[in-house]
Amino acid sequence: MAVADRPGARSVPVVPVASGHSIPVLGLGTSHQGGYSHTAVVHALQKCGIRHIDTAKRYGCESLLQRAIRESAVKREDLWITTKLWHSDCGYESTKKACLESCERLGVEYLGLCKSIGVSNFLISHLEQLKEDCVITPHVNQVEYHPFQRPQELVDYCRRRDIVFEGYCPLAKGEALTHPTIIQLAKKYGRTPAQICIRWSIQNGIVTIPKSTKVERIEENCKVFDFTIAEDDVEILNGMHDGRHVSWDPSFIVFLILI
Template identity: 75%
Template structure:
């Protein structure tokens, strides 16, 4: 069975949101102060298969993105577009107006994901909690109207999410927070997962600081990859939707190769399994021998692993186990993952990583 790679609407693995939609695990981030390049965005869409674009009103490039998307020729329905509400637009009426304005600048009729950019509001005479609640009620209305297919927050801590839970109806679908090897808020990640909030990470390269760290350089040499690819892959394999940003076409190309099959000097190969092939509906047509050689062993990483026992008439569901994601540095040691004997016919479902050897 072929491993999934970045490329096209169906090439990038996704994570399911609580509302049934699926968000690509790898996206292209943008920013202000020189953080946007028209040519780089067009290249990402046309040549790299990127379909997830992250922006914000604050960045000042929504209208520029409209031009890049039009030039790329990629259809709107193939794209996942995220933008964010800036704090100057917080409040019930302002939020609804700002959403429509962002849609107009982007040239779209709806947003795939709309985020409250920061928890702090700075509105005279009102507490931050009051403003967040009022703003979120507007977000809920935008969601119910279909103008926003998903809604979420950015830079929210557990205390902010707890207050929102008490004050509002719909749980955020996403929380976007800084995430990289030097900034790993595991308590917040665990909290979000316990409430079916997908955790999305920005600055996966730690604003470039991670690229010169000795441990990351060592891993890059071991796997024959670049430090940037190590950081991005590490983030994704921890179950984090990851949005590196770059204004250089060659860097975007490099980042996208983080998703491809890897191997190391010991002969271990790493794959993202194709979502469609490994979905529940098609699992009866999959044999373990599609994944690894007969008698091989596998280390399995992921949010969910479904064990399948292959019988004479096909594959039958045995049980489901939850397996914690393991840091890149501990792939071979496998401290928390599950070891399976795939000779008995194990088949694995959807969006996790595994390694095999004979």
């Protein structure tokens, strides 16, 4: 894991991607639920050293992010921006058109069109199907990941195939913040439950993208690189996996690959 040198901002470690680029291990998530805060995004970029933003066409905030990125004055080449297309955009020409439209809304020339490509919510069965139908292996797989949902078999599968595993919902949509074990560990380390969850995820080698629209929460979520959770405590958190989904369960989804 390398550290990106960004004068004037906190340094966030990065990990290499098979495309030849590097992705920051901590990013800022956005979504179609829970609102959007221009101030929070600008603060994350200007004050917290965040250089990784996750969004999607479906979230409806790509144009809003363009304004925030412009106001932050962070250079495009210093940013890792992820957006996701909708299933209706399948097919080469439709996908290319949708990607160009996302670039226009975000105010960027590339995401890449396309520097790195990935998938979201793909389980082993879906990745195996993709392997049969496509030539290029995804560079990233973005999947729900938190103490209650730790799909280690999938993580191991991705690592063997040089696919970066990226975890969303690291706080289990708040459910993890009230768990007695996590609260106890937070007290032990003098941290917040959110910081324990995020640090645990990063220590497990997961690119982690917590979401918040509150400046103070973003500040809190970013202060996770000046402490380490002991291995025995990591194992305690690892043992909390119960298969719970707080987003949605893609287990029974069949993906149709059109090429």
